[in-house]
Amino acid sequence: MSESPVLLNKHEVERLLTYDDLIPRLESVMGKFSKRDSSEIIQPVRSVVPIQQHSGFLGVMPAYLANEGILCTKIVTFYQRAEGSSLPSTQATVLLFHPEHGHVTAIMDGEAITAKRTAAVSAISAKLFKPALSEVLCILGSGQQARSHYDVFTKLFKFKEVRVWSRRKEMAQRFVNDLQDPVTVCSSVKEAVIGADVIVTATGASQPILFGEWVKPGAHIAAVGACRPDWRELDDVLMREAVVYVDSREGATAESGDIILSGVCITFHQYNIADLGHHRHTYSTPKSLFSQAEVFAELGEVLNGSFPARREKTTVFKSLGMGIQDAVSAKLVLEKWNSEH
Ligand SMILES: NC(=O)C1=CN([C@@H]2O[C@H](COP(=O)(O)OP(=O)(O)OC[C@H]3O[C@@H](n4cnc5c(N)ncnc54)[C@H](O)[C@@H]3O)[C@@H](O)[C@H]2O)C=CC1
Numbered sequence: 001m002s003e004s005p006v007l008l009n010k011h012e013v014e015r016l017l018t019y020d021d022l023i024p025r026l027e028s029v030m031g032k033f034s035k036r037d038s039s040e041i042i043q044p045v046r047s048v049v050p051i052q053q054h055s056g057f058l059g060v061m062p063a064y065l066a067n068e069g070i071l072c073t074k075i076v077t078f079y080q081r082a083e084g085s086s087l088p089s090t091q092a093t094v095l096l097f098h099p100e101h102g103h104v105t106a107i108m109d110g111e112a113i114t115a116k117r118t119a120a121v122s123a124i125s126a127k128l129f130k131p132a133l134s135e136v137l138c139i140l141g142s143g144q145q146a147r148s149h150y151d152v153f154t155k156l157f158k159f160k161e162v163r164v165w166s167r168r169k170e171m172a173q174r175f176v177n178d179l180q181d182p183v184t185v186c187s188s189v190k191e192a193v194i195g196a197d198v199i200v201t202a203t204g205a206s207q208p209i210l211f212g213e214w215v216k217p218g219a220h221i222a223a224v225g226a227c228r229p230d231w232r233e234l235d236d237v238l239m240r241e242a243v244v245y246v247d248s249r250e251g252a253t254a255e256s257g258d259i260i261l262s263g264v265c266i267t268f269h270q271y272n273i274a275d276l277g278h279h280r281h282t283y284s285t286p287k288s289l290f291s292q293a294e295v296f297a298e299l300g301e302v303l304n305g306s307f308p309a310r311r312e313k314t315t316v317f318k319s320l321g322m323g324i325q326d327a328v329s330a331k332l333v334l335e336k337w338n339s340e341h
């Protein structure tokens with residue numbers, strides 16, 4: 001009979017998962033994923049069940065990494081919370097399985113994994129795409145992701161100034177009060193982003209909050225929120241002017257409102273020639289005046305050398321989150337735990 005699974009709470013996962021260990025594993029797995037070798041990695045696009053009555057979603061994120069012997073799934077819920085709600089908007093549990101026998105080997109908190117792996121992947125994007133001279137970091141949002149992004153970005157890079165903006169100024173102030181180093185609290189998004197070299201968007205917004213006209217040419221944007229096809233954080237100007245990188249092309253096509261909606265401007269009608277008394281033919285005019293923002297490459301395609309990092313341009317890394325990122329994180333946590341027991 002199989003042994004009982006190891007159970008690890010948020011505190012344990014937070015303690016065991018370090019950015020120094022995590023970043024090289026994420027770089028390696030994302031590079032491999034982008035080679036699309038299904039004998040090595042299988043990761044379908046996340047299945048999402050809307051919880052309409054409560055403005056929430058349940059997502060299931062499985063992944064199998066054959067060569068590393070990792071079989072995993074994360075189960076995550078995410079909600080659009082009312083302003084001032086004390087409930088977390090993202091909650092998750094990660095399960096590791098024995099790939100050969102199929103039983104569960106570990107059940108662990110997924111909130112810490114989600115916060116750290118997402119921020120670590122954004123930091124990898126910044127390593128590759130941020131301008132060589134990056135002095136100002138701007139974080140939009142003041143929740144869990146904002147905090148993990150602050151932690152890893154200030155650990156890996158040296159900024160002269162860090163700015164934060166949140167919907168309610170007191171939330172940005174509370175965020176800053178928890179930190180050791182000085183951070184500027186901004187009253188508007190515009191004030192926060194003007195002149196910034198690196199911008200993190202980590203909000204629950206469903207309409208654009210970051211406008212291209214405010215963004216310094218050559219800046220890098222790590223866009224973490226807007227994980228639904230009808231949600232956005234970034235406007236059309238920014239999406240069309242920037243070189244756009246994504247974590248997974250399939251995920252971006254299915255889930256990123258910033259990409260999917262970026263071209264939809266004017267919709268023309270379809271009409272049927274039979275209406276005009278001729279033979280029956282359906283004619284349709286172009287659906288939109290502008291074409292959609294193009295995805296230039298996956299982060300993994302840059303990591304594995306198939307595409308360049310266009311650091312000289314304004315760049316957007318559109319992150320949606322991937323099961324493989326959770327899988328390598330969970331494996332790392334379990335390895336560390338095993339080494340202590
Ligand atoms: N790309 C990825 O892999 C992941 C993305 N996410 C997404 O990142 C975003 C942030 O997640 P958490 O930090 O966990 O949430 P959180 O609830 O801890 O923080 C959300 C922040 O967004 C702000 N916000 C909410 N609605 C807003 C609006 N309409 N306009 C402007 N600001 C608004 C809140 O005031 C708060 O500062 C969410 O959209 C979440 O779905 C979360 C996990 C992974």
Ligand SMILES: O=C([O-])C1=[NH+]CCC1
Nearest residue numbers: 076078227320321322
């Ligand atoms: O990757 C992830 O866990 C999530 N992305 C959007 C909400 C949760």
